[in-house]
Amino acid sequence: MIINGIQIDDTFAEAFNMRGTRVIITAQNLTWAYHAARAMTGFATSVIGCGVEAGIEAEIPSEQSPDGRPGVSLLMFAMGSKVLMQQLETRMGQCVLTCPTAAAFAGITSDEPINLGKNLRFFGDGFQTSKLIGGKRYWRVPVMDGEFLCEESTGMVRAIGGGNFLILATSQSAALAAAEVAIAAMQRLPNVIMPFPGGVVRSGSKVGSRYAALFASTNDAFCPTLKGVTQSELSSDIESVMEIVIDGLSFDDIALAMHTGIAAICAMGSASGVKRISAGNYGGKLGPHHFKLHAIMGIEKP
């Protein structure tokens, strides 16, 4: 399959079940909302080393935010509910409670609530105040800049993590420029995040390693500097590969994000230096969700 001179590989991205949540952070202005949100979603690129994968989903205008102040929504994903709960509380305590003027609210409802401010309230040392407003419980914790306002809980839902596609280009700068275009388009979509730095990951991994202690190692088949010594997936004209990883609340959300990103790259044409779009998988044996590139781009292979 070729779109605008760019080959779309007949392969699929393999993704996994995760647990996800959404939190809305507001502040006196968008700058401080971003400070809190960036801190909270920092060091959250991969569950392998960070516990959770998290990112900023969207800006929330003041007229749509719970407390009438500007804010952002962020999504957080983990492999299990216990880790998600623990990471959420830790990050709330260290990143949002501490951030001047920031407040936090539930961004999603479900039958499985997880703590947002339920335990953080004890920071108030008995001076905290509870308010039940519209059936939701909020905590007002006295802090040095005034009050930290936080909803008691948010929802936890089933989600999917690990949707991805690879951008194969003739140069590093071309691969990165294409990735930036894709990310810019994908960031406009709800219900998904691209958790890696700038939304892009350069160190795609394969399962296993020659070192027994490691369960993942560099994806040598897509490393351009190893073309001559490994079973490479790269043709001679490919000099750089970038990966975009997507976590989302549903299969359709991730599929739409992949379509949007790939379509944005294809619109640039092969003159941009991008030659192929591929995807990372483990042979289909590990993850239950398969995002087939041809199907996503609108043409199902017979």
Next chain:
Amino acid sequence: MSALTFSLKKPLQFAINCAVLTPDGLANRTLNEIAALTLQHGKQAVRVDELFDISGHDSASLRFLNTSDQLDYLGANMHSGRIDISGDAGAYLGFGMKGGEIHCHGNTQDLAACNMQNGRLVIHGNTGDFLGGAAAGLRKGMLGGTVVVKGHAGDRVGDQMRRGLILIEGNAGDYCASRMLAGTVGVLGKVGNYAGFSMHRGTLLLTTQPDLHPTMQACGSHTLPFLNLLYKSFAPYSQAFASLKSLRAERWLGDAAIQGVGEILVIR
């Protein structure tokens, strides 16, 4: 179906306990059965049809006409449905109410919304003392629900209130929010003396500075973003309260005499 309507035939000498006349209590009963119910009037048990003209069929929607302040316990313990009172009501209006709506278009006596648990009570006139309070012998007053008073309220509003929302668009008397345990009381008019007396927790929202007793501690003026949430939540109940905009408030905490951390917020 038309609302099941009870029109009082003549002025009452004594108070009547009307607790059985609720949408739940009258559901699935014929008019004859309803007419044969008895209400306590002084020492006598009196048939409902001796006191009221009864018309209409829809027991989920009750109307009381030509009412009197001797009609006690209207809407007591009701779970659902609606009661409209086209006049005054007696004491204990909405006592222990667990759901549904009561709209009283006149005044009420004391202890309206006493031990109310859920639902909505709207009093278009004035109400007496102990609005949202506790019945004698109980240690907790209102446990939930929403009360809106378009007129004035008497003394001891929200006494021992545990949860819920009381909005008073007029004035409130002395000891407003006394012994309050939690919940929110808002007063757009003035309040009398000793507001927040023996207050444990909860919020008393005011728009005019009251004369407070010394054990309410001044905590300064602050911008409180949570007020935005609170104002938004008022919209379904009271446009007067929903029109509040200022997030600046003078905060008082107390009652220090009992190590309480209830708050009085005076909106600026």
